[in-house]
Amino acid sequence: MKAMICLCLCLGLWMLWACSRKATYQSVDVEEFAVVMQQEGVVLLDVRTAAEFAEGHLAGATLLDVQDSSFLSLAQEALPANANVAVYCRSGRRSAAAAEKLAALGYKVVNLKGGILAWQAAGKETER
Numbered sequence: 001m002k003a004m005i006c007l008c009l010c011l012g013l014w015m016l017w018a019c020s021r022k023a024t025y026q027s028v029d030v031e032e033f034a035v036v037m038q039q040e041g042v043v044l045l046d047v048r049t050a051a052e053f054a055e056g057h058l059a060g061a062t063l064l065d066v067q068d069s070s071f072l073s074l075a076q077e078a079l080p081a082n083a084n085v086a087v088y089c090r091s092g093r094r095s096a097a098a099a100e101k102l103a104a105l106g107y108k109v110v111n112l113k114g115g116i117l118a119w120q121a122a123g124k125e126t127e128r
Contacts, residue, residue, distance in 0.1 A: 024103055025096075025099035025100060025102070025103040025108075025109035025110065025111055026109070026110050026111065027092070027096065027099075027110075027111040027112075027113045028110055028111070028112065028113060029113050029114075029118070030112070030113075030114070030118050030119055030122040030124060031122075032110075033086060033088070033110065033112045033113075033119075034124065036084075036086050036110045037058070037060075037086050039084065041083070041084055042083075042084045042085070042086050043062060043079055043080075043083045043084070043085050043086070044058060044060050044061045044062065044086050044088075045061065045062055045064060045075075045079075045085050045086065045087045045088075045098070046058065046061040046062065046063050046064075046087075046088060046089070046116075047064055047065060047066035047071075047087055047088070047089050047094050047095050047098040048063070048065065048089050048090055048094065048116075049065050049067070050063065050065065052090060054128065055128070056116070056120075056126040056127065056128055057116070057126060057127065057128075058088065058116070058119065058126060058127075059125070059126075059127050061088075062078060064078060064098075066089070066094050066095070066097060066098040066101075067094070071098070071101070072101060072105070075101075075102060075105070076105065079102075079107065081106070083107055083108075084107070084108045084109075084110075085099075085102055085107050085108070085109045085110070086109075086110050086112070087099050087102070087109055087110070087111050087112070088111070088112035088115050088116055088119070089115045089116070090115045090116055090117060091114065091115040091117055092111065092112060092113050092114050092115040092118070093115075095111050095112060095115060096111050098111075099111040
């Protein structure tokens with residue numbers, strides 16, 4: 001009986017520890033993001049809607065809407081398992097959520113603080 005209680009207690013503590021661990025990613029400003037984008041093997045990922053993407057996006061970006069229910073499965077199909085991912089959205093909120101999800105899958109992720117709005121405010125180019 002004592003062994004069973006101990007086992008349950010250990011299992012419970014392990015589950016609390018595992019659930020409390022958050023996947024980590026890095027959020028950087030526009031200038032740092034521009035440097036990251038230029039690194040070899042980095043996948044640039046826009047996680048906005050198709051309509052937002054059509055209004056303007058960063059050159060070379062792949063679109064995967066983070067609000068799509070199949071975002072994670074689509075990401076795993078589109079991204080190499082060992083990919084370094086540079087992710088952005090409009091203001092940085094959705095891309096932070098996407099970055100956390102992708103980091104939990106094992107991707108090394110860098111998020112653009114302030115999103116494409118910060119990018120444009122810094123005078124950086126976008127394309128349609």
